[in-house]
Structures are given as C-alpha cells and as structure tokens.
Amino acid sequence: MAEKKVFTLKQVAQHKSRKDCWLVINGRVLNVTSFLEEHPGGEEVLLELAGQDASKAFADIGHSKAAQGMLLKYQVGVLEGHTVQDQDADKSAALRDAKKDGMSAFIVKDGPTQKYAALAEFVVPLLVAGSYFAYRYVTVVASHA
Numbered sequence: 197m198a199e200k201k202v203f204t205l206k207q208v209a210q211h212k213s214r215k216d217c218w219l220v221i222n223g224r225v226l227n228v229t230s231f232l233e234e235h236p237g238g239e240e241v242l243l244e245l246a247g248q249d250a251s252k253a254f255a256d257i258g259h260s261k262a263a264q265g266m267l268l269k270y271q272v273g274v275l276e277g278h279t280v281q282d283q284d285a286d287k288s289a290a291l292r293d294a295k296k297d298g299m300s301a302f303i304v305k306d307g308p309t310q311k312y313a314a315l316a317e318f319v320v321p322l323l324v325a326g327s328y329f330a331y332r333y334v335t336v337v338a339s340h341a
C-alpha cells in the first residue's frame with residue numbers, strides 16, 4: 197500500500213524542486229507537485245518548505261478541515277519513526293470528498309423538508325395576494341352595483 201511506504205527525511209529532501217516537490221506534514225510524506233499551482237496560499241510557501249517537515253507551518257496557518265483532508269490525497273508514504281492512522285471513518289470520508297472535487301464537503305444537499313419549505317415560500321404569498329385581489333374585486337364590484 198502506497199501510504200505505508202517509509203521514507204527518511206534525507207530521502208524527502210531530495211524532492212525539493214517545482215517539478216518534484218515533497219513535504220512532510222504530521223508524519224505523512226506528501227508529493228505536492230501537482231498541487232503547487234492549486235494551493236490557495238500560493239506555491240511559494242510550499243516551495244520554501246520543499247523537502248522539509250512543514251507540520252508547524254501547516255498548523256500555524258490554521259488550515260481548514262477540508263485542507264487537512266486534502267493531505268491524504270497527496271500522501272505517498274510516512275516519515276520514518278511515525279505511525280499515522282488513515283482508516284478511521286472521518287479521514288476516509290475526507291479523502292473521498294477531497295478526491296471528488298476539493299471543496300465538495302461544503303455542499304448541503306436539499307432534503308424533502310427544504311423542498312416543501314421552498315414550495316410554501318412560493319405558494320403562501322401567492323395565496324395572500326390572490327385573496328386580497330379577490331376581496332378588492334368583490335368589494336369594488338359590489339360598490340358599483
């Protein structure tokens with residue numbers, strides 16, 4: 197399994213160019229080459245830490261849960277002497293979402309309740325307006341009769 201491959205910091209340090217950029221975050225060895233251009237914080241910060249342990253910098257920014265989930269997507273192994281748990285439900289769900297399309301974890305799906313609420317929002321004002329005009333029609337017609 198790719199996630200279980202063990203690397204030393206020396207081996208990681210050999211991947212520190214724009215064309216081949218690895219980082220260590222929380223014991224995970226990550227190949228972030230394809231992520232450099234996509235990183236919302238810019239590629240420079242990643243390149244500055246290329247080939248090194250970036251755990252502290254990553255934590256100091258206060259990256260979101262989505263960002264933490266993305267780590268798994270780029271993991272190629274673990275740092276020697278570290279054990280990382282991949283298989284708990286939360287993290288594999290985060291991985292699935294990150295793989296699908298980055299931020300999909302934030303999409304809230306419409307449930308049946310929301311659909312009825314939307315329908316009511318549309319129908320109730322129509323009924324009120326309809327009743328008003330019906331009332332006006334009746335009273336105006338009555339006053340002219």
Ligand code: HEM
Pocket residue numbers: 219221226228231235236237238241242245250253254257258259260261262263264266267270
């Ligand atoms: C593979 C590792 C990384 C991933 C997947 C990642 C992902 C992200 C994501 C998704 C964001 C958007 C904000 C958020 O969701 O938290 C972000 C912002 C940012 N990241 Fe990273 N990041 C990584 C590593 C790093 C490292 C090592 C640094 C080093 C300093 C860094 C610095 C920043 C900065 C400065 C921002 C912008 C924060 C802002 O504008 O508010 N990131 N990153």
